[in-house]
Amino acid sequence: MKEQIIQRVEEALAHLRAQGTLPAQPCPPVQLERTRDKSHGDFATNIALLLAKPAGMKPRDVATAIVDALPADAAISKVEIAGPGFINFFQAGAFLTDSLSAALADEHLGVPRAAAPQTVVVDYSSPNLAKEMHVGHLRSTIIGDAVARTLEFLGHTVVRQNHVGDWGTQFGMLLAYLEEQQDQAELSAELSDLENFYRAAKQRFDDSPEFAERARALVVQLQSGDIHCLKLWHDFNQVSLRHCFEVYERLGVSLRPEDVRGESAYNPDLPYVVAELDKAGLLTESEGARCVFLDEFKNKDGEPLPVIVQKADGGYLYATSDLAALRYRAQKLGADRILYFVDQRQALHFQQVFQVARLAGFVTPKTDLAHMGFGTMNGPDGRPFKTRTGGTVKLVDLLTEAEDRALALVQGKNPELDAEELFNIARVVGISAVKYADLSKHRTSDYIFNFDQMLSFEGNTAPYLLYAYTRVASVFRKAGIEPATLDLSAPLALDAEQEVALATLLLQFGETLQQVAEKGVPHLLCAYLYNLAGAFSSFYEHCPILTAQQTEVRDSRLHLAWLTARTLKQGLALLGIATLERM
């Protein structure tokens, strides 16, 4: 619809240019927006305001000229000029009902697939395997997952990359400790809680010089490919990854083992990366380290800031492995676009790495590289989320608390449910509340984590959306109607304002997903679903479905309800959130 109106306006502009009413120079692209206020129609463009000055005309005169030159279109019922010179478009009722029927009959809910599908590499989650996943990993994991799912739904090829931290000096310490533990039973018990294991290893490292020495030796052995070391390292990582996948499983995150490609995978590439930088003439030696200096970045003394790719002792850094990863993703994975869902604090790092990768030719000039940074999750005091004693909060503990709180709430509201269903509902409500609370905030801003708020049934929360979905499910259950048996070709009748509002919103699913995919901001999808659920609740209160007088009205409303349910379910699925038939 949007494209169609833009097309018509372009035609009018071309006509006016040919006529000499408007100057022949190219004009800015026509922007068409959904209006916030229904009295301004369904769509509005400000093009007349933009063209007034170059044309030497009053904005409203330009608008009038455009409207007069506008070709007829059955989808547009009315065009008005308003305010300083906005052109408002009202869509025809028939267009609305036709589009709805098309969406109803479409598995894909009327959402068009990308005309030019891309291969998009999405780098997300990427925990450090030396420790257990903590709350700091939540945002990357679920935001990245939601965007990956959305891109896939829109027809792109998504390659997930879980760039886990499985390499580095802290592994020497862990392996030394692993090696020391003779008692297998005790070992597996300790490994079941990686956080304790890490702490214990760190303790040994700090207390015993011999242990520290052994740890450092193991790092060297590991890097030189010692078999014994590699086995210890591999075993440790397997245990740690198992922890990660338990969390992914609970969270409903779509990452699979084959998506894991950790830092160590790029180890063999690192010397070549440095060699290629050298060949490209980008390398400078400074204070013993090999660096790339970029003019646009300065350090604290106003001197050029280096991107260090090889330390004075010969070791490599995370910039090096990120460069290797970029090269691999662009060249081996054939990425058109690479998205990094990594903490906002690494913004400078990514700017540098992207710049170096371009200069070195690791990626093509048109490879779209984007750091999708995000803010921090804070506690009630506005400071980074910590336990009462100041420690980091393990992700599993957070999820367990969410489920426990959800269980208490659901039990209170609906005590007659049997235990199995009760637990299932509590699980879905608890997990989705945590995920949704995060996803519904703008990616780049910090936010305050609050259990009571996210588990509330009021406002922009997961429980509210889940409840809206169960209301639709309940209608069909009550009526004994199997949605699959609905005659989707039956005509729709939209009379009540709540019906029109709901229908209009239902048709905006695709454009919402488009924006989520472009900007990597799932909160727009959340806002959309919240509006949709609200529009449905309003419709539900004001427009009786099953008890409607005429069968045409009843059928029409059932269709609206059915498309609402499917859209809610699909939208939540793209956020990685399951739905419930009852709660």
Added chain:
RNA sequence: GCGCCUGUAGCUCAAUUGGAUAGAGCAACGGCCUUCUAAGCCGUCGGUUGCAGGUUCGAGCCCUGCCAGGCGUACCA
């Protein structure tokens, strides 16, 4: 020091990237259940968008200068 980000209702968050009267939820107050789940709906109240200038038809958004906070800034990731 330099760079990046943030500052919106008492609280938690939005605002279609420069559009029309800055919107939701919570909290407060008031209505609506013999009728599809009231875990809901409808309404009232609440604002000098940190401050001061500027740009233009039009600024929460862009520019300049302040104020307050956060983060980053050479061998950790």
